[in-house]
Amino acid sequence: MESLISLKPHFYAFPSFSSIPPTRLNTYRKNSLFTVSVRAQMDPNEDSATIATSGIRIRRRPPTGPPNHYVGPFQFRLQNEGNTPRNILEEIVWNKDKEVAQLKERKPLGLVRKALENAPPVRDFIGALRAANERTGLPGLIAEVKKASPSRGILREDFDPVEIAQSYEKGGAACLSVLTDEKYFKGSFENLELIRNAGVKCPLLCKEFIIDAWQLYYARSKGADAVLLIAAVLPDLDIKYMVKICKILGLTALVEVHDEREFDRVLGVEGVELIGINNRNLETFELDISTTKKLLEGERGKIIRERNIIMVGESGLFTPEDIAYVQEAGVKAVLVGESIVKQSDPAKGISNLFGKDISV
Numbered sequence: 001m002e003s004l005i006s007l008k009p010h011f012y013a014f015p016s017f018s019s020i021p022p023t024r025l026n027t028y029r030k031n032s033l034f035t036v037s038v039r040a041q042m043d044p045n046e047d048s049a050t051i052a053t054s055g056i057r058i059r060r061r062p063p064t065g066p067p068n069h070y071v072g073p074f075q076f077r078l079q080n081e082g083n084t085p086r087n088i089l090e091e092i093v094w095n096k097d098k099e100v101a102q103l104k105e106r107k108p109l110g111l112v113r114k115a116l117e118n119a120p121p122v123r124d125f126i127g128a129l130r131a132a133n134e135r136t137g138l139p140g141l142i143a144e145v146k147k148a149s150p151s152r153g154i155l156r157e158d159f160d161p162v163e164i165a166q167s168y169e170k171g172g173a174a175c176l177s178v179l180t181d182e183k184y185f186k187g188s189f190e191n192l193e194l195i196r197n198a199g200v201k202c203p204l205l206c207k208e209f210i211i212d213a214w215q216l217y218y219a220r221s222k223g224a225d226a227v228l229l230i231a232a233v234l235p236d237l238d239i240k241y242m243v244k245i246c247k248i249l250g251l252t253a254l255v256e257v258h259d260e261r262e263f264d265r266v267l268g269v270e271g272v273e274l275i276g277i278n279n280r281n282l283e284t285f286e287l288d289i290s291t292t293k294k295l296l297e298g299e300r301g302k303i304i305r306e307r308n309i310i311m312v313g314e315s316g317l318f319t320p321e322d323i324a325y326v327q328e329a330g331v332k333a334v335l336v337g338e339s340i341v342k343q344s345d346p347a348k349g350i351s352n353l354f355g356k357d358i359s360v
């Protein structure tokens, strides 16, 4: 069934990595983007389109072309299954695709790379988490500078990112996460830069929906020490290449999963050192902190320990009992936003969350 949604001209999605068959991908990457020599594996039984999107459920861009209908001088845009996002994650990613295409036009990779020369030095994100964990015996805290989210709306009206970041640092956070998505989370790269330039010592995670390697360079040029790679939106090959690029840039990659399938995919990627389990399903917003426990049971937990991978429990953590629960499940770090950002004194929010002062 088609229905009318707007009169605006339709946007043509810009092709990015996932739409390029792996064979071409190599040449493309080698010639125009990076000088990394990596070879994509091709299974002769799988066609290239399947490989390029392997592993993910969401559609990275609208599968149908512009559904236009002309009536005289009027151009109508028709809504159908192929151009309507099926869930919020698809919507965010489709939007991000347009956003990145525009940003790239304004600031091509060459310019971003040039800007890297003046970027502040990278700091050791994983080292900070390990040190905090050893010092306190509790999971190292990644405290999130978060103004709003699509599931919770505005979390804090009087939002001063630098003040919040400084308060988190004072309260004993090991690292900070700064949301940079503007449309859905009311964040910005300006916030990231402001916090970095204010002299906050905690390493910074750029919390963004990364779908294109250009964004990794951009995040680093703005002072990020780490980036988030979401397995639900990135095919295996993208994760593999992006992890390699992060290494080259000195960035730590926090690779996020939320079910067994994504976890297994990520465990199949070489060089991953930090994995987050998101207790919130980004497609449905459902929150369940037993996700962290469930995913770390049995064989997967064993692999994690053998490889010395640091696990991060993400989302929906509000009380000392929640922290104890995910720690028991095997995490050495936690990522927390809502419960601490909402407190008038975020440092106090941290002590409430852990049931004690972790700054000393």
Ligand SMILES: O=P(O)(O)OC[C@@H](O)[C@@H](O)c1c[nH]c2ccccc12
Residues within 6 Å of the ligand: 144, 146, 230, 256, 278, 314, 315, 316, 317, 335, 336, 337, 338, 339
């Ligand atoms: O505010 P919470 O429930 O404490 O959650 C923080 C963080 O885990 C959450 O913001 C998050 C985790 N993964 C994401 C990916 C995109 C956007 C946001 C997120």
